[in-house]
Each structure stands twice: as structure tokens, then as C-alpha cells.
Amino acid sequence: MDGFEDDFTGDAPGAGGVGEHLWLADDHRVWDLGPATVDTDADGVRDSLSRTDADGLTVFTDSDRDGGVDRITRIATDGSVSSSVYDRETGRWSATKPGRLR
Numbered sequence: 001m002d003g004f005e006d007d008f009t010g011d012a013p014g015a016g017g018v019g020e021h022l023w024l025a026d027d028h029r030v031w032d033l034g035p036a037t038v039d040t041d042a043d044g045v046r047d048s049l050s051r052t053d054a055d056g057l058t059v060f061t062d063s064d065r066d067g068g069v070d071r072i073t074r075i076a077t078d079g080s081v082s083s084s085v086y087d088r089e090t091g092r093w094s095a096t097k098p099g100r101l102r
């Protein structure tokens, strides 16, 4: 049990991220997206949540486990995929090129 501590303040149960909410910084606001529900990289920690709407599916991912979403992937109903990544250095979102997997 020692050496596996959580940086989150409060009463984090240390149960692998269950109940931790993801948040999304957008301009000057922070959106609470709710608890992560999906483990996209199979490390045992839920890091993503998805939302569906009329335009398709959007996946919000916290890839570095700080609770803040830093990757957004949109899968449109026509099958096209686009994603944006958050650059912590600049505080800006940038779109990744679709259709390239490397």
C-alpha cells in the first residue's frame, strides 16, 4: 500500500480513479465532465469518457492522469475522425492531422 499515493486533495479513496471527475479547460472556464468511465490504454485507470450527440461520438481523454482532459477525439457519424490535443506549454488546443496514424 505504501508508495502508491494520490496527489488529489480530499478523500480520494485510492481505488484506481473511480469517482474522479475529468475537467476540461476552455478559455477561462473549466468544465466538469463527470467521472471517467473508459480506460483507453488498459493501464487499469479510467482516463476517458465519451459523449454521443447528433453529430457522432466525442471522447475526452486525460492521458497524463492529472484530471484535466488533454485529448479530444471526435468520431463523426460519417466515420471521419478528428482529434485535438492540449499543449500544456502554450495552453492551446491544436488539431492533429486526421488520417495519419504515426
Ligand SMILES: [Ca+2]
Residues within 6 Å of the ligand: 039, 040, 041, 042, 043, 044, 045, 046, 047
Ligand atoms: Ca488508462
Ligand SMILES: [Ca+2]
Residues within 6 Å of the ligand: 061, 062, 063, 064, 065, 066, 067, 068, 069, 070
Ligand atoms: Ca491531463
